[in-house]
Every structure is written in C-alpha cells, then in structure tokens.
Amino acid sequence: MSYENVNSTLGADFRLTARPRPVxxxxxxxxxxxxxxxxxxxxxxxxxxxxxxxxxxxxVNPAVFPPLDVIVSVLWGSISSGxxxxxxxxxxxxxxxxxxxxxxxxxxxxxxxxxxxxVEQALDPLFQFFRQTSALALYxxxxxxxxxxxxxxxxxxxxxxxxxxxxxxxxGVKEVDTKLIEMARTYGAGRLAIFRRVVLPASxxxxxxxxxxxxxxxxxxxxxxxxxxxxxxxxxxxxNAQYNFQIPxxxxxxxxxxxxxxxxxxxxxLLQRKLCRWAQPAV
Amino acid sequence: xxxxxETIRGEVTIRHLSKNYTLNGRPLPVxxxxxxxxxxxxxxxxxxxxxxxxxxxxxxxxxxENADGGEVLIDGKAVSGVGAERAVIFQEPRLLPxxxxxxxxxxxxxxRGVSRAEAKSRARRYVQLVGLxxxxxxxxxxxxxxxxxxxxxxxxxxxxxxxxxxxEPLGALDAMTKIGMQQELTRIWRDEDVTTILVTHDxxxxxxxxxxxxxxxxxxxxxxxxxxxxxxxxxxxxxxxFVRYREDLLNLFGxx
Numbered sequence: 001m002s003y004e005n006v007n008s009t010l011g012a013d014f015r016l017t018a019r020p021r022p023v024x025x026x027x028x029x030x031x032x033x034x035x036x037x038x039x040x041x042x043x044x045x046x047x048x049x050x051x052x053x054x055x056x057x058x059x060v061n062p063a064v065f066p067p068l069d070v071i072v073s074v075l076w077g078s079i080s081s082g083x084x085x086x087x088x089x090x091x092x093x094x095x096x097x098x099x100x101x102x103x104x105x106x107x108x109x110x111x112x113x114x115x116x117x118x119v120e121q122a123l124d125p126l127f128q129f130f131r132q133t134s135a136l137a138l139y140x141x142x143x144x145x146x147x148x149x150x151x152x153x154x155x156x157x158x159x160x161x162x163x164x165x166x167x168x169x170x171x172g173v174k175e176v177d178t179k180l181i182e183m184a185r186t187y188g189a190g191r192l193a194i195f196r197r198v199v200l201p202a203s204x205x206x207x208x209x210x211x212x213x214x215x216x217x218x219x220x221x222x223x224x225x226x227x228x229x230x231x232x233x234x235x236x237x238x239x240n241a242q243y244n245f246q247i248p249x250x251x252x253x254x255x256x257x258x259x260x261x262x263x264x265x266x267x268x269x270l271l272q273r274k275l276c277r278w279a280q281p282a283v
Numbered sequence: 284x285x286x287x288x289e290t291i292r293g294e295v296t297i298r299h300l301s302k303n304y305t306l307n308g309r310p311l312p313v314x315x316x317x318x319x320x321x322x323x324x325x326x327x328x329x330x331x332x333x334x335x336x337x338x339x340x341x342x343x344x345x346x347x348e349n350a351d352g353g354e355v356l357i358d359g360k361a362v363s364g365v366g367a368e369r370a371v372i373f374q375e376p377r378l379l380p381x382x383x384x385x386x387x388x389x390x391x392x393x394x395r396g397v398s399r400a401e402a403k404s405r406a407r408r409y410v411q412l413v414g415l416x417x418x419x420x421x422x423x424x425x426x427x428x429x430x431x432x433x434x435x436x437x438x439x440x441x442x443x444x445x446x447x448x449x450x451e452p453l454g455a456l457d458a459m460t461k462i463g464m465q466q467e468l469t470r471i472w473r474d475e476d477v478t479t480i481l482v483t484h485d486x487x488x489x490x491x492x493x494x495x496x497x498x499x500x501x502x503x504x505x506x507x508x509x510x511x512x513x514x515x516x517x518x519x520x521x522x523x524x525f526v527r528y529r530e531d532l533l534n535l536f537g538x539x
Contacts, residue, residue, distance in 0.1 A: 179373070179377050180377055180379060183371075185365055186346070187395065189394040193394055198379065201379070278381040
C-alpha cells in the first residue's frame with residue numbers, strides 16, 4: 001500500500017503531514033543498512049574501540065599497547081615512505097612462490113591419488129606421518145639441506161601448504177558421487193571424459209577448502225620462517241621492531257599481516273564464487 | 284511399419300541369463316536361466332519382490348553389470364557393456380549440479396561426439412518435450428524433484444536410443460507428481476519410437492504403462508511369469524478391466 005492511497009481516503013489536507021520526513025527516512029535506511037553490518041562486525045568494532053579507548057585513557061600501558069590511530073599512522077607512514085615496501089614485496093614473493101608450487105604439485109597429485117587407490121594406499125601413511133610433523137620442526141632440517149637463504153624459507157612454506165591442498169583434493173575426488181560416474185558411463189563417457197566432466201568439477205569446492213586453509217598456513221609459516229633467519233620481510237619487521245622497542249611499528253607489521261591474510265582469503269572466496277556459481281544459493 | 288530385418292530396432296533377446304552374488308562366501312542366485320523376447324517398440328514392466336533380481340536384470344541390460352551366464356542380444360547382436368542404442372533413467376535424476384538444465388540434457392550428446400550446435404538444438408527440443416523450456420538455464424539445485432527427473436528423462440531421450448531402460452524412475456516422487464509423470468511418459472512413448480523396459484515396485488504403474496509385465500519370482504526354481512495388458516491407451520485407472528489386472532497382480536503376490 002502506498003502513501004498515495006492513504007491520502008486519497010483521508011483527504012487532501014492530510015497530504016503534507018502524511019509524507020514521511022526525509023531525516024526519518026535516512027535514519028531508517030541507515031538502520032536497515034547498518035544492522036547486518038553490526039551483526040557481523042559489531043564485535044570487531046567493539047574490540048577496536050575498546051583498544052583505542054583503553055590506550056588513550058591510560059587503562060593499559062600505551063608503551064605496550066599504543067593507540068590504534070598511532071599504529072595505523074605508522075603503518076601508513078612506513079608504506080608511503082617506502083620503508084616497508086621491500087619487506088612486503090619479499091614476503092609476498094616467498095609466500096606466493098611457495099603457495100603456487102603447492103598448488104601446482106598438490107592439485108594434480110591429489111587428483112591422481114584420489115582416483116588411483118593403489119597410489120593413494122601406498123602414499124597415504126607417509127603423507128599422514130609428514131603432515132603430523134610440524135613444518136617448523138623440520139625447518140632446521142631444511143636449513144641444513146638448503147642453506148639459510150631463500151630456498152629453505154620458500155620450501156618450509158611450500159611443505160606446510162602442500163598438505164592441506166593435497167589432502168582436500170584427494171578427499172574431494174574420493175567423495176565424488178559414484179552414481180554420477182555411473183550415469184556418465186551409460187552415456188559412453190570414457191575415463192578421460194568422466195574425469196574432465198564429472199570428477200574435476202565435483203572436486204572444485206573441496207579443493208577450495210584446501211586452498212583457503214593453505215593460504216592461511218602460508219602466511220603463518222612465512223612469519224615464523226622470517227623470524228628465525230631473515231633480514232627482510234614482514235615477519236622480520238615484527239621481530240626487529242620488538243627488539244628495538246618500536247612497538248607501534250611492531251603492531252603495524254602485525255596489522256599488515258592480518259590484512260594480507262584477509263585479502264588472500266577474500267580473493268579465494270571471490271574466485272570460488274566465480275567457479276562454483278552452481279553451488280550458490282539463488283540471489 | 285513393416286518389420287523387415289533391416290528396420291527392426293530395439294528388439295531385445297535374453298537367453299539363459301544367470302547372475303549370482305556371493306553372500307557370506309556362498310553363491311546367491313539372483314537370476315537363473317532367464318529367457319525372454321522383448322519386441323521392438325514394446326513397453327515391458329518388470330515387477331517382483333525385493334531380491335527378485337529386477338534391478339540386477341536392468342543393470343545387466345544397461346551394461347553396468349556382467350551376467351555370469353547366458354547372453355543379451357539387441358537386434359540380433361550379442362552385447363556387453365554400455366552402448367549408444369540404450370539409455371538409462373535412474374531412480375534419482377543424477378543430474379550434474381554444475382551444468383544447467385539444457386547442458387545436462389546435452390550431456391549424452393557431448394560424450395558421443397555430437398557437434399556443439401547440433402547437441403544444443405537437439406537438447407532444446409527435448410527440454411521442450413518435457414515442458415521445461417522456462418528452466419533451460421536453471422541449475423539442478425533450483426528444480427523440484429519432479430522437474431529434475433524430467434530433465435533426466437529428457438537427457439535419456441535426447442540421445443534417441445532404441446531402448447530406454449528405467450529403474451524405478453518415479454519411485455522417489457510424491458503421489459500427485461507421479462500420476463502426472465506417468466501420463467507424460469505415455470504421451471512421450473507414443474511419439475518416440477522406442478522400446479521401454481521399466482523396473483517398478485508399483486503394480487498400478489506397471490498396469491498403466493506396460494504392454495507386458497514380467498513377474499520375477501523370489502524363489503529361483505520358480506518360473507518367471509508374463510502378463511499381457513490388453514487395454515487401449517490412454518488407460519483409465521478406474522475402468523473395471525484395469526482394476527481387474529491390478530487385482531490379479533496383487534493376488535499373484537499374495538497381497539489380496
């Protein structure tokens with residue numbers, strides 16, 4: 001029912017008062033737009049506000065927990081002055097190469113292992129063993145084998161990111177509905193056609209679960225590797241800033257890592273939405 | 284239509300067919316020396332208690348399982364494995380969730396190497412035949428159970444098989460949808476020149492759809508029985524003759 005109808009039954013003199021006040025409309029729109037945002041991010045906003053207030057009011061020691069505006073301005077300053085750019089670049093390069101290598105090895109290997117029972121049975125115990133061994137515990141071994149340079153850093157990240165991708169790909173392939181494969185067989189689809197048209201698309205959602213897990217792991221391992229033996233990188237900056245008691249810079253580097261993680265996840269979610277439109281609820 | 288040797292399509296001969304499963308290390312006969320001639324263009328319903336081997340028989344005819352003995356001939360040629368002259372409609376629609384309705388219907392044409400344009404235009408025709416043209420670009424997730432099953436039927440018909448094998452295709456649908464689909468199947472079979480072999484546990488469905496009903500016994504030393512349904516189509520479920528056929532069948536199963 002529109003306001004026009006209401007006016008026509010009430011008479012023309014009600015028209016002006018019946019029209020909603022623009023300020024109220026704006027407030028109502030704001031409320032409607034804000035409430036889902038608050039439901040999702042309300043706690044984050046609350047946490048950040050608490051941090052800011054505690055630091056400025058002196059509830060916590062501002063030397064240990066600097067106010068957020070200081071952290072953000074240090075972050076902005078060190079990016080715009082170029083001081084952190086090299087660190088960001090080298091960190092992204094390390095994580096990027098390792099992640100790309102894990103994708104390039106993990107997905108094809110997982111697709112094969114998921115389909116060939118014999119290969120999977122032979123390799124699974126070994127992989128489970130490796131997976132349970134913390135990549136960080138193996139980092140000294142990798143340093144011993146590969147030296148203290150870039151290779152060992154990239155390799156330890158690769159090692160840790162490989163398993164989530166590999167295992168979810170195997171899981172995805174193994175869980176493909178055999179009834180769909182049988183259906184494809186009745187239409188004369190051979191092994192290759194079944195793989196391309198049934199197994200592969202059916203595994204994509206599971207593969208993405210692994211990719212998102214791995215992206216998080218990549219950043220985790222990146223920082224750990226950079227804290228142990230590096231003179232550049234975001235992880236190194238976190239450690240270095242702490243040694244030099246540049247606490248705002250330390251938090252700025254930590255914040256940067258969190259933002260990188262969120263960005264990586266968001267990119268993967270976006271890609272997944274594009275590739276798996278069929279699995280999305282109708283909009 | 285003259286049935287000279289060249290034009291016979293979709294004739295199925297089953298000779299001495301047998302199949303055993305093993306249960307706790309002992310062979311369990313499912314089919315024992317089954318012999319049957321299915322005429323070209325006929326619609327045959329297969330009924331039987333669970334364990335009578337009706338689904339096994341259909342799966343052997345589809346080429347999804349191998350018989351232990353005997354043979355299946357199609358148009359006089361012994362067959363093993365799947366073949367382009369047969370299409371299967373399963374109890375579940377078995378649609379590929381990442382393909383749209385029209386892509387699903389074209390699936391069997393793609394796998395058999397039909398050109399893209401040809402596959403699409405043929406798929407479109409069969410989507411129309413089952414009345415889903417408004418849903419051509421919908422994904423299976425957006426369809427109801429009855430609609431999804433119609434897509435499955437369209438996919439099978441699109442490959443223009445000589446023989447259509449149906450494994451309880453309407454078993455998962457609600458009663459109303461089911462009756463509607465039975466009427467639709469009668470209409471489709473009248474227009475498409477195809478031999479249909481239908482496994483069902485619904486005796487009324489068998490009487491409504493089939494020219495002949497094969498009743499598989501559970502005891503393997505008992506002989507299978509064939510009943511000819513001599514009723515004009517479209518059939519009237521409330522006609523006294525229809526009811527009598529149904530009751531005869533129920534009696535055979537000791538359910539009356």
